[in-house]
Amino acid sequence: MEIPLKQPKKKIEELYRTMVRIRACEESFVDPILNGDICCPVHLYSGEEAIAAGVCAALDRSDYVFGTHRSHGHYLAKGGDMKEMVAEIFCREKGCSRGRGGSMHLISPQVGMMGSAPIVAGTISLALGAALASSIRKDKRVTVSFFGDGATGEGVLYESLNFAALKKLPLLLVCENNLYSTHLPIKECRVDNGIYKIAQPFGIPSLQIDGNDVLRVYSAAGDAVDRCRRGKGPVFLECLTYRYRGHVGPDDNIQGSHTDIRPPEEVKSWLKKDPIKRLERYIVRNKVLTRERLRKIRNEEGAQVEEAFTFTHKSPKPIKREFKKYVFKN
Ligand SMILES: Cc1ncc(C[n+]2csc(CCOP(=O)(O)OP(=O)(O)O)c2C)c(N)n1
Numbered sequence: 554m555e556i557p558l559k560q561p562k563k564k565i566e567e568l569y570r571t572m573v574r575i576r577a578c579e580e581s582f583v584d585p586i587l588n589g590d591i592c593c594p595v596h597l598y599s600g601e602e603a604i605a606a607g608v609c610a611a612l613d614r615s616d617y618v619f620g621t622h623r624s625h626g627h628y629l630a631k632g633g634d635m636k637e638m639v640a641e642i643f644c645r646e647k648g649c650s651r652g653r654g655g656s657m658h659l660i661s662p663q664v665g666m667m668g669s670a671p672i673v674a675g676t677i678s679l680a681l682g683a684a685l686a687s688s689i690r691k692d693k694r695v696t697v698s699f700f701g702d703g704a705t706g707e708g709v710l711y712e713s714l715n716f717a718a719l720k721k722l723p724l725l726l727v728c729e730n731n732l733y734s735t736h737l738p739i740k741e742c743r744v745d746n747g748i749y750k751i752a753q754p755f756g757i758p759s760l761q762i763d764g765n766d767v768l769r770v771y772s773a774a775g776d777a778v779d780r781c782r783r784g785k786g787p788v789f790l791e792c793l794t795y796r797y798r799g800h801v802g803p804d805d806n807i808q809g810s811h812t813d814i815r816p817p818e819e820v821k822s823w824l825k826k827d828p829i830k831r832l833e834r835y836i837v838r839n840k841v842l843t844r845e846r847l848r849k850i851r852n853e854e855g856a857q858v859e860e861a862f863t864f865t866h867k868s869p870k871p872i873k874r875e876f877k878k879y880v881f882k883n
């Protein structure tokens with residue numbers, strides 16, 4: 554007997570393609586970071602792709618997303634232009650922030666990627682504001698606030714939970730719990746590991762899910778987005794995951810010195826739960842797509858990355874006297 558697929562084939566292919574696109578892009582930055590061609594701090598998202606891919610696949614183009622310091626995946630999954638992202642990371646004039654922002658300042662309002670910023674928890678209140686605006690305008694848009702487990706140490710998260718619940722705002726709070734905040738294991742800074750529980754005193758529906766299972770993320774995000782759109786108020790999703798690379802840079806320090814304190818056994822055990830390999834196994838087992846089709850998708854996405862690098866290297870760097878050109882003046 555055939556087991557029905559969890560999602561339509563087209564959706565599964567889209568989820569796979571998005572994750573592959575993010576991974577291909579992330580890994581292409583490793584060498585340029587190590588040899589100094591990329592000068593800004595870069596927080597790679599490899600290993601966590603299922604969260605951005607699954608959540609953003611449940612959104613409409615007009616919905617809003619706010620990111621963090623580790624936001625390449627959010628930007629790409631929401632439909633941001635890869636060329637402009639790569640150019641930004643290389644600090645080029647054609648980057649999405651005109652080369653003034655680097656890896657941690659990604660923005661593409663035309664697709665609803667409203668911005669990322671390095672201040673831990675700094676964008677949660679901005680997402681809250683966007684959700685409040687949608688609620689006042691009755692435009693049916695949903696806002697997603699992505700943040701890491703580290704943001705649970707910041708008061709603004711709790712203030713935002715209260716206000717969002719009070720006003721029943723269309724806000725989906727997505728905590729990407731990768732078990733570490735820089736080099737601090739979550740066990741050393743939280744009394745209780747169940748982050749999802751922090752939303753309970755505010756009456757916000759919340760759950761903890763496997764953030765490396767893209768089908769699970771997509772389905773949980775779909776339910777949450779639906780609830781937000783119906784005006785029922787915010788939802789909190791804690792997605793358990795793990796980063797494959799260092800906190801910043803490929804091997805934990807910008808120029809590659811090895812400072813990762815995570816136990817090698819722990820890293821190894823998470824590599825076995827790779828979100829892309831996991832979906833591949835599901836696809837092949839259930840004959841959703843052929844191995845050949847999967848290879849084609851990987852090649853196509855690899856080619857996109859190459860194109861983005863060519864575009865970037867043709868783009869000039871901002872000239873010194875224009876550094877402040879886009880600074881807001883009242
Ligand atoms: C308000 C603030 N405090 C401290 C920092 C330094 N800092 C940068 S990233 C980070 C850890 C963030 O951890 P988490 O939120 O779990 O995200 P992850 O890096 O694990 O994705 C810290 C403490 C900062 N950027 N902002």
Ligand SMILES: [Mg+2]
Nearest residue numbers: 701702733734
């Ligand atoms: Mg973390």
